[in-house]
Amino acid sequence: xxxxxxxxxxxxxxxxxxxxxxxxxxxxxxxxxxxxxxxxxxxxxxxxxxxxxxxxxxxxxxxxxxxxxxxxxxxxxxxxxxxxxxxxxxxxxxxxxxxxxxxxxxxxxxxxxxxxxxxxxxxxxxxxxxxxxxxxxxxxxxxxxxxxxxxxxxxxxxxxxxxxxxxxxxxxxxxxxxxxxxxxxxxxxxxxxxxxxxxxxxxxxxxxxxxxxxxxxxxxxxxxxxxxxxxxxxxxxx
Amino acid sequence: xxxxxxxxxxxxxxxxxxxxxxxxxxxxxxxxxxxxxxxxxxxxxxxxxxxxxxxxxxxxxxxxxxxxxxxxxxxxxxxxxxxxxxxxxxxxxxxxxxxxxxxxxxxxxxxxxxxxxxxxxxxxxxxxxxxxxxxxxxxxxxxxxxxxxxxxxxxxxxxxxxxxxxxxxxxxxxxxxxxxxxxxxxxxxxxxxxxxxxxxxxxxxxxxxxxxxxxxxxxxxxxxxxxxxxxxxxxxxx
DNA sequence: TGTTAGTATGGACGCTCGTCCATTTTATGC
DNA sequence: GCATAAAATGGACGAGCGTCCATACTAACA
Numbered sequence: 001x002x003x004x005x006x007x008x009x010x011x012x013x014x015x016x017x018x019x020x021x022x023x024x025x026x027x028x029x030x031x032x033x034x035x036x037x038x039x040x041x042x043x044x045x046x047x048x049x050x051x052x053x054x055x056x057x058x059x060x061x062x063x064x065x066x067x068x069x070x071x072x073x074x075x076x077x078x079x080x081x082x083x084x085x086x087x088x089x090x091x092x093x094x095x096x097x098x099x100x101x102x103x104x105x106x107x108x109x110x111x112x113x114x115x116x117x118x119x120x121x122x123x124x125x126x127x128x129x130x131x132x133x134x135x136x137x138x139x140x141x142x143x144x145x146x147x148x149x150x151x152x153x154x155x156x157x158x159x160x161x162x163x164x165x166x167x168x169x170x171x172x173x174x175x176x177x178x179x180x181x182x183x184x185x186x187x188x189x190x191x192x193x194x195x196x197x198x199x200x201x202x203x204x205x206x207x208x209x210x211x212x213x214x215x216x217x218x219x220x221x222x223x224x225x226x227x228x229x230x231x232x233x234x235x236x237x238x
Numbered sequence: 239x240x241x242x243x244x245x246x247x248x249x250x251x252x253x254x255x256x257x258x259x260x261x262x263x264x265x266x267x268x269x270x271x272x273x274x275x276x277x278x279x280x281x282x283x284x285x286x287x288x289x290x291x292x293x294x295x296x297x298x299x300x301x302x303x304x305x306x307x308x309x310x311x312x313x314x315x316x317x318x319x320x321x322x323x324x325x326x327x328x329x330x331x332x333x334x335x336x337x338x339x340x341x342x343x344x345x346x347x348x349x350x351x352x353x354x355x356x357x358x359x360x361x362x363x364x365x366x367x368x369x370x371x372x373x374x375x376x377x378x379x380x381x382x383x384x385x386x387x388x389x390x391x392x393x394x395x396x397x398x399x400x401x402x403x404x405x406x407x408x409x410x411x412x413x414x415x416x417x418x419x420x421x422x423x424x425x426x427x428x429x430x431x432x433x434x435x436x437x438x439x440x441x442x443x444x445x446x447x448x449x450x451x452x453x454x455x456x457x458x459x460x461x462x463x464x465x466x467x468x469x470x471x472x473x474x475x476x
Numbered sequence: 477t478g479t480t481a482g483t484a485t486g487g488a489c490g491c492t493c494g495t496c497c498a499t500t501t502t503a504t505g506c
Numbered sequence: 507g508c509a510t511a512a513a514a515t516g517g518a519c520g521a522g523c524g525t526c527c528a529t530a531c532t533a534a535c536a
Contacts, residue, residue: 025482025533032484048377050287054524064485066526071483075524128376135373137438138366139286148439186436187452193435194428200375201386214425221459263503263512270514292494302515304496309513313494 033071033081035061040082045128049136052079080142083133086126087146091153093121105161106226109188112158113215116192117208127200159185165226184222191215271309271319273299278320283366287374290317318380321371324364325384329391331359343399344464347426350396351453354430355446365438397423403464422460429453 022030039061043052054075058065072078097115101107115121133147145151162184166177195211220227260268277299281290292313296303310316335353339345353359371385383389400422404415433449458465 023534028533029483046377048374050374051377053522055522065487065524066485067483069525069527070485124376131369131375132373134435134438135370136286136288137369138362139284139289144439183452183455186448187429187456190432190436190449190452191425191428192432194431197372197431197435198424198428200372201382210421210424211428214421214428217421218425218456218459221456261504266503267513291492293492303494303517304515305513307495307497308515 029071032061032063032067035063036068036071036078037082037085040078041086041125041129044079044082044132045125048128049132076140083143083146086129086133087151090121090126093118094154105164108161109158109219112154113188113192113212117195117211119208122196122199122208124203127196127203130196131200155185155189158188162188162223165223169225180222184219187218187222188215191218267309270299270301270305273301274306274309274316275320275323278316279324279363279367282317282320282370283363286366287370314378321381321384324367324371325389328359328364331356332392343402346399347396347457350392351426351430351450355433355449357446360434360437360446362441365434365441368434369438393423393427396426400426400461403461407463418460422457425456425460426453429456 036057039057040052042060043056047056054065054068057075057078058068061067068075068078072081094112094115097111097118098108101111130147133143137144137147159181162181163178166172166181166184167174169177169180172180191214195215198211199206216227274295277295278290280298281294285294292303292306295313295316296306299305306313306316310319332350332353335349335356336346339349368385371381375382375385397419400419401416404410404419404422405412407415407418410418429452433453436449437444454465
């Protein structure tokens with residue numbers, strides 16, 4: 001069974017399967033749903049929310065007008081499903097990056113940051129989509145949940161790693177260690193967010209290497225024993 | 239003469255005066271323009287871009303339908319003018335905060351951060367507006383310029399202050415000092431951006447004191463001689 | 477192979493959008 | 507106080523929106 005994404009449409013099928021399974025009929029249905037989701041995301045990325053219309057989506061999907069209503073109940077629900085899908089892609093990439101990492105806290109944190117800044121995740125397409133949803137987040141409650149990179153999953157992953165580093169420092173009281181870990185988590189995630197905004201507004205001059213270096217610097221300042229700046233070498237080109 | 243904001247409407251009057259001056263006729267005109275701008279911002283903050291329509295704006299402004307076209311040439315140009323106005327308010331607040339500060343680099347940087355995090359600037363209304371514009375930034379070129387907190391003005395202000403701190407450190411080569419100042423500027427601005435995103439997505443649990451403290455911590459790590467964590471006391475409540 | 481039920485189609489619908497302009501109002505300067 | 511031009515008004519307009527549904531298709535199963 002594949003991962004599921006939520007839809008608010010038919011209560012009987014509140015979840016739409018993202019993986020393509022079942023007999024031919026089910027496969028075609030799921031394929032069309034995915035096509036619609038991807039078309040919607042392309043639309044948002046290229047044209048923005050304001051210009052993303054049902055006509056635009058179905059034209060890109062090459063499917064018929066009625067399918068949005070049929071499969072998602074309406075345009076808004078399709079957009080919500082698309083948001084969940086985009087969020088899923090973010091975490092899918094993170095998980096693949098975490099696979100090659102042993103249980104070492106520094107490596108986990110580094111993998112999170114590297115994944116967040118990697119070209120596969122941090123690119124024009126995704127940044128456009130993310131900020132488009134966030135622009136509507138406050139007025140479209142369902143969107144908040146997935147427009148947050150730092151949702152509880154990610155936060156907990158990073159927080160746990162920092163906790164483990166902090167308690168290794170015998171000079172700190174347990175409570176001090178907890179406080180340090182909290183601040184490190186907050187700062188790291190804020191920096192990651194800030195980098196995305198930088199990418200949105202200064203795409204042409206954005207430098208992944210520099211971005212990674214700044215975050216490493218912050219970590220090195222809080223945990224001098226565990227991080228050094230030499231790690232700040234990009235995984236791939238630009 | 240007051241500050242001016244740009245409009246793309248009539249080439250003969252490419253700028254719309256924000257200050258209220260001149261005879262009665264001019265004052266009324268400027269007042270109505272400002273009313274429209276404020277109504278548009280309220281709309282965006284409360285309803286989002288998607289629901290911000292001409293009808294909604296003029297209803298809130300209590301003015302007639304045709305005024306948007308008359309004064310701004312169309313809805314989009316009004317929104318652009320509104321964006322410039324919002325940006326102006328940000329810098330106006332910053333300037334008042336800088337007035338009481340002498341030429342000390344640390345104090346300047348602290349004033350920038352405190353202003354950015356102050357309730358007068360970082361609040362639901364403004365965050366909604368800022369992210370609404372950013373959501374359209376990529377597809378609405380005119381918007382990029384003012385949706386950027388870190389526009390050249392702010393960047394230069396912070397950068398110059400850090401430069402002055404860095405060159406005071408005699409242990410650093412001039413080039414190292416420059417690099418340090420650049421990283422400090424980048425990191426500080428990214429953290430500020432990250433805090434705004436945190437506010438957007440976690441308004442209820444957002445803590446200005448904690449946010450300020452993290453930024454101070456980053457600064458203290460890069461300039462241990464000039465920043466300490468005790469400065470992290472909020473100017474007001476919340 | 478025939479029946480059925482799940483899926484797909486695309487046009488019609490009512491509605492709201494932003495624009496524009498003929499008309500009215502009103503401050504200004506002679 | 508009158509003539510003038512600037513500013514304000516609000517309804518009409520066509521275009522485009524999202525929704526919905528009568529109809530057509532087709533995979534599944536007996």
